[in-house]
Amino acid sequence: MTKKVRSVRPDTSFKETALALIQNRLSGVPVVDRQGRLVGIVSESDLLPREALDDDLLASAQAFFEGTFDWDSLFKNRKAVALTAGELMTTPVQTATPHTLLRQVAKRLSESGLRVLPVVDHGKVVGMVTRHDVLKVYCASDADTLCNVKDALEHRGYVPPRHCIDASVHEGIVTLGGTTIDPEGLRRALALVRAMDGVVAIRNLVRVDSSAG
Amino acid sequence: MTKKVRSVRPDTSFKETALALIQNRLSGVPVVDRQGRLVGIVSESDLLPREALDDDLLASAQAFFEGTFDWDSLFKNRKAVALTAGELMTTPVQTATPHTLLRQVAKRLSESGLRVLPVVDHGKVVGMVTRHDVLKVYCASDADTLCNVKDALEHRGYVPPRHCIDASVHEGIVTLGGTTIDPEGLRRALALVRAMDGVVAIRNLVRVDSSAG
Numbered sequence: 411m412t413k414k415v416r417s418v419r420p421d422t423s424f425k426e427t428a429l430a431l432i433q434n435r436l437s438g439v440p441v442v443d444r445q446g447r448l449v450g451i452v453s454e455s456d457l458l459p460r461e462a463l464d465d466d467l468l469a470s471a472q473a474f475f476e477g478t479f480d481w482d483s484l485f486k487n488r489k490a491v492a493l494t495a496g497e498l499m500t501t502p503v504q505t506a507t508p509h510t511l512l513r514q515v516a517k518r519l520s521e522s523g524l525r526v527l528p529v530v531d532h533g534k535v536v537g538m539v540t541r542h543d544v545l546k547v548y549c550a551s552d553a554d555t556l557c558n559v560k561d562a563l564e565h566r567g568y569v570p571p572r573h574c575i576d577a578s579v580h581e582g583i584v585t586l587g588g589t590t591i592d593p594e595g596l597r598r599a600l601a602l603v604r605a606m607d608g609v610v611a612i613r614n615l616v617r618v619d620s621s622a623g
Numbered sequence: 624m625t626k627k628v629r630s631v632r633p634d635t636s637f638k639e640t641a642l643a644l645i646q647n648r649l650s651g652v653p654v655v656d657r658q659g660r661l662v663g664i665v666s667e668s669d670l671l672p673r674e675a676l677d678d679d680l681l682a683s684a685q686a687f688f689e690g691t692f693d694w695d696s697l698f699k700n701r702k703a704v705a706l707t708a709g710e711l712m713t714t715p716v717q718t719a720t721p722h723t724l725l726r727q728v729a730k731r732l733s734e735s736g737l738r739v740l741p742v743v744d745h746g747k748v749v750g751m752v753t754r755h756d757v758l759k760v761y762c763a764s765d766a767d768t769l770c771n772v773k774d775a776l777e778h779r780g781y782v783p784p785r786h787c788i789d790a791s792v793h794e795g796i797v798t799l800g801g802t803t804i805d806p807e808g809l810r811r812a813l814a815l816v817r818a819m820d821g822v823v824a825i826r827n828l829v830r831v832d833s834s835a836g
Contacts, residue, residue, distance in 0.1 A: 461726060
C-alpha cells in the first residue's frame with residue numbers, strides 16, 4: 411500500500427487530473443468531496459477515450475461548428491468529452507480496508523480489471539494498493555522463501571513430530587519430499603505453504619507411509 | 624515509447640517473469656522466441672489470477688495431494704497455474720509500429736483494455752508504448768499549447784488572411800474567438816487544433832460574418 415495519497419475533487423479540471431496521474435506516475439487517483447469522503451476514482455483508462463477519438467469524428471468538426479454535434483450519440487463513451495474529475499470518474503468505487511487480505515485485494519483487482527484500490531478506513535482514504543503491490547510478493551528470494559517454509563513446517567505444529575517432510579525452493583516453486591503417516595497433516599502443510607507470499611507452486615513428492623502408523 | 628525493451632522467452636519461469644515486471648516497474652513484458660520474434664506479452668493482469676486464488680480452493684489441497692485436483696475445471700483462468708512465460712502470455716499480441724499515430728495507439732489501448740503495446744519494426748520489438756506515454760501529451764503547459772495553436776492558425780495557411788481568429792488556452796481548453804467569412808476554413812482550423820497534443824477541448828466562439836464576404 412502507498413500511504414502518500416494524492417486526491418482530486420469532483421470539480422478538478424481534466425488537465426489537472428491528468429497531471430496528477432502522470433506526474434505522480436499513478437494508475438488511479440481517488441476523487442474526494444469537501445468532507446474528504448471517497449466519491450469516485452479516475453484512472454488512466456478514464457482519460458484514454460479522449461485521446462482515442464477517431465480522426466473521422468474529428469473531421470466532423472463542421473457539425474460542432476454548426477452546433478449540431480451530438481456528442482452523446484457519436485461517442486459510446488461520454489468520458490471522451492468530460493471536462494472535470496467528477497465527469498471522468500468511475501463510480502461506485504471498489505475499495506479495500508487496512509485489514510483486507512492481500513489475496514482478497516488480488517481477487518478484487520483481477521476480477522474488476524482495476525489497477526488500483528483505494529484503502530479506506532473510517533470513511534477516509536488512507537492509502538492506495540496497486541497490482542504492483544500485490545505482485546511484489548514474488549520479489550522474495552528462494553532462500554527467504556525456503557526459510558519461511560521450513561519455519562512453518564517445523565515450528566508451527568502443522569506437521570506432527572513423527573513426520574519427516576523436507577523442502578527445497580527453486581524459482582519460487584516449493585518441492586516437498588519425505589514421508590508422512592498423516593495425510594491430513596500433509597494437507598494442512600500444503601495449504602499453509604501454498605498461501606505463503608512468493609510461492610509460485612508446490613511440487614508434492616511426499617510419500618504417505620501407512621505402514622509406519 | 625520506451626526504447627529500452629526488457630523481454631523474456633517462452634520458457635522463462637513464472638518468478639523470473641514476475642521479477643522482470645516488478646523490478647523494472649513495467650505493466651507488460653514482451654515474450655520473444657530465439658529469433659527475437661514477438662510471440663506474446665505477459666502483463667500484470669496475467670500474473671494476478673495466481674494471487675487471487677480463493678482460500679476455499681487452497682483448502683482443497685487435499686485433492687491435490689490425492690492427485691485428483693482438476694485445475695482446469697476449478698479455475699476459470701488457467702493462468703493461475705501457469706509456470707512459464709509461454710503459459711502466462713496473452714496472444715495474439717496487439718502491436719504498434721514506429722509510425723503508428725498516437726491517436727491510434729490510444730484507441731488500441733483503450734478498446735483492448737491493455738496498458739502497453741510492443742512497438743514492432745521489421746519483426747523485431749524496438750520499443751514499448753504505454754497508456755502513460757499517451758497521456759503525457761497533457762503535460763504541455765497552456766502557454767506552449769497556445770504557441771502551437773497560434774502558430775498553426777497564423778502560419779500554416781489553414782485560415783485565409785482575411786479571417787481574424789484569435790485563441791486563448793486555459794487548463795488545456797482552447798477558446799477560439801473572432802470572425803470568419805469561411806466556415807470551411809474554420810472547420811479545418813478546428814480539426815487541426817483538436818488534434819493537437821495537450822488540447823483537452825475547444826470552445827468555439829468564432830462568428831461567421833457572411834456580410835463581409
